[in-house]
Amino acid sequence: EKGGYDHFMLKEIHEQPDAISDTFRGRLLSNEAMVKLAGVEDNMKKFLAADRIIIVACGTSWHAGLVAEYIFEDLARIPVEVEYASEFRYRNPVITEKDIVIAISQSGETADTLAAIKLAKSKGAFVFGVCNVVGSSIARETDAGAYTHAGPEIGVASTKAFTTQITVLTLIALRLARAKGTISSSEFRHHLIELETIPKKVEEALKSDGYIQTVADIYKDATNFLYLGRGFNFPVALEGALKLKEISYIHAEGYPAAEMKHGPIALIDEQMPVVVIATKKGHYEKVVSNIQEIKSRKGKIIGIVTKGDTNVKELADHVIEVPETLECLSPLLTTIPLQLLSYHIAVMLNRNVDQPRNLAKSVTVE
Numbered sequence: 568e569k570g571g572y573d574h575f576m577l578k579e580i581h582e583q584p585d586a587i588s589d590t591f592r593g594r595l596l597s598n599e600a601m602v603k604l605a606g607v608e609d610n611m612k613k614f615l616a617a618d619r620i621i622i623v624a625c626g627t628s629w630h631a632g633l634v635a636e637y638i639f640e641d642l643a644r645i646p647v648e649v650e651y652a653s654e655f656r657y658r659n660p661v662i663t664e665k666d667i668v669i670a671i672s673q674s675g676e677t678a679d680t681l682a683a684i685k686l687a688k689s690k691g692a693f694v695f696g697v698c699n700v701v702g703s704s705i706a707r708e709t710d711a712g713a714y715t716h717a718g719p720e721i722g723v724a725s726t727k728a729f730t731t732q733i734t735v736l737t738l739i740a741l742r743l744a745r746a747k748g749t750i751s752s753s754e755f756r757h758h759l760i761e762l763e764t765i766p767k768k769v770e771e772a773l774k775s776d777g778y779i780q781t782v783a784d785i786y787k788d789a790t791n792f793l794y795l796g797r798g799f800n801f802p803v804a805l806e807g808a809l810k811l812k813e814i815s816y817i818h819a820e821g822y823p824a825a826e827m828k829h830g831p832i833a834l835i836d837e838q839m840p841v842v843v844i845a846t847k848k849g850h851y852e853k854v855v856s857n858i859q860e861i862k863s864r865k866g867k868i869i870g871i872v873t874k875g876d877t878n879v880k881e882l883a884d885h886v887i888e889v890p891e892t893l894e895c896l897s898p899l900l901t902t903i904p905l906q907l908l909s910y911h912i913a914v915m916l917n918r919n920v921d922q923p924r925n926l927a928k929s930v931t932v933e
């Protein structure tokens with residue numbers, strides 16, 4: 568049932584190229600320069616009239632929501648707020664009929680997310696679901712939606728659900744950008760073609776597995792980790808840290824790289840591994856200077872870099888390469904080595920990778 572892998576988590580990490588293509592199959596039509604998502608098409612008027620989008624989710628799905636915030640605002644120029652479902656529902660939030668709420672949930676059974684949906688509906692908002700489990704409570708409760716086609720995710724640590732959620736949300740953002748005219752037709756086509764190459768590039772990123780095991784072996788006994796990223800890759804840093812915490816029980820924090828100097832930099836010493844997402848596009852130079860700051864305080868740097876990078880290589884203790892892509896698609900690639908790093912550290916520490924202590928696959932209690 569684990570398809571020859573030692574754990575479901577590793578199987579699911581390796582399923583990502585197929586899971587991502589399954590998620591855009593029939594929806595991403597690059598030859599016709601079209602994105603087709605019935606749930607969006609049927610409600611296009613509502614999407615175009617919306618003043619803002621509020622995303623509600625928990626855990627890894629919340630991280631996918633944060634990535635989506637960057638993508639929606641950049642491509643479709645729609646203001647987005649991302650909320651922890653548990654905070655949103657108890658806060659007396661301001662919601663109107665002009666709001667669109669997107670609820671993201673792998674299981675479709677998360678109690679707080681479900682309650683947030685009910686609250687938003689009671690205030691007249693249109694609620695759109697991004698779920699993996701067909702017919703789940705959240706899928707049924709939402710007004711419309713688009714499924715991720717990741718297939719069953721058994722490992723408690725979410726992997727392929729995350730990358731397929733980002734895939735669906737990117738498709739929605741591209742469709743809305745086209746409808747709103749915030750993207751040119753040539754840029755739109757370019758994004759579709761690039762998105763189509765992602766499964767192959769994920770496959771390539773998975774090939775660093777051997778090297779990642781070497782890195783895991785060096786740092787497995789660390790008691791703390793920091794994860795840093797900027798822009799589209801800031802949420803990936805949060806997700807990398809969550810993955811390490813939940814399956815290895817090592818304390819880890821994710822931060823936007825520029826926040827370092829506002830506090831966390833005090834933690835840096837020669838004992839502290841810092842995983843920095845430093846891919847070529849975006850704020851690359853800024854990230855390089857963040858790396859220099861860590862280096863001068865003797866922190867150990869594991870850089871996630873674009874294939875062929877030389878700058879970071881000179882400064883970092885280790886670099887793990889991912890193929891080049893558009894900045895807004897890079898989270899789909901930079902996430903892969905972080906999943907593998909936590910996986911291997913957890914295995915080396917003899918943890919119960921698929922069923923970590925204190926955790927359940929879906930949190931149906933409030």
Ligand code: M6R
Nearest residue numbers: 626627628672673674677724725
């Ligand atoms: O099923 P959901 O996507 O609603 O679940 C949300 C979180 O409970 C979930 O992502 C959790 O954080 C995972 N264990 C993370 O790996």
